Amino acid sequence: MAFVGRSNQGSGSAVSSKGLILVLCVLLVAQSAAASNIVVGGSRGWTLGVNYNTWASKTTVRTRDTLVFKYSKLLHDVVVVTKTNFYNCNANRPLAKFKTGTDFVKFSKPGTHYVICGVPGHCKAGMKLAINVRA
Ligand SMILES: [Cu+2]
Known part of the structure; x- marks a missing residue:
């Protein structure tokens, strides 16, 4: 039971890291094209x-x-x-x-x-x- 719990937690944080990287990439592209x-x-x-x-x-x-x-x-x-x-x-x-x-x-x-x-x-x-x- 305890092992399954950790396993779920691990895969959950892997998904949010990918999400974070995607958000950062979108922000970088948006910033380079924006007026300053x-x-x-x-x-x-x-x-x-x-x-x-x-x-x-x-x-x-x-x-x-x-x-x-x-x-x-x-x-x-x-x-x-x-x-x-x-x-x-x-x-x-x-x-x-x-x-x-x-x-x-x-x-x-x-x-x-x-x-x-x-x-x-x-x-x-x-x-x-x-x-x-x-x-
Ligand atoms: Cu002057």
Whole structure:
């Protein structure tokens, strides 16, 4: 009697292990296909003193993802610009502009997109992000 009891218990836990592995596989597939909110600069956010070239080189962004710019709206803003205006740090002709302090920016076209801070001096000091967005 005692032996039969253990045997049943053993086969029961083997079934739930397989079930667990199946659930984990489904979760991994779902996660890789899902859209993500990606916080620019990670825990540092959008601010002075962060190297956004380094951050961008370590970050994969896809067209389904949303970039989140987190910053103090008293100190900074977010200006989407052309390539030329990016290299010149010219925020006068924005393609888009945000200033809430938590801005959600989605680039629906693949390619390199350019974002700078429009506060005078900040772009030249390094608050500029060129991000390659993949399809
Ligand atoms: Cu700024």
